[in-house]
Amino acid sequence: MRLSTEFVAGVIAGGILGWIFDRLFGTAPWGLMVFLLLGFLTGIYNVMRLSGFTGQAGGKDPR
Known part of the structure; x- marks a missing residue:
């Protein structure tokens, strides 16, 4: 459940930041597309990172 939440949160945060960027600078739809990506x-x-695929333990002490 946490892995899917991390993924969805990244996409939603990118979308919100892109939308705000477009509103502030009038660059629609490029800001939204770039930040969604x-x-x-x-x-x-x-x-x-959380699943351990990168070799780094997510939030764990490597010792």
């Missing part, structure tokens, strides 16, 4: 990539990275 960054949110997607961040979500994938978080899932990989």
Whole structure:
């Protein structure tokens, strides 16, 4: 459940930041697309990190 939450949170956060960026700078729809992509990539990275796929333990002491 936590892995899916991490992924969805990354995409939603990217979408919100992109929408705000577009509203402030009038760059629609480019800000939304770029930040959604960054949110997607961040979500994938978080899932990989938490599942141990990257070799780094998510939130655990490596000792």
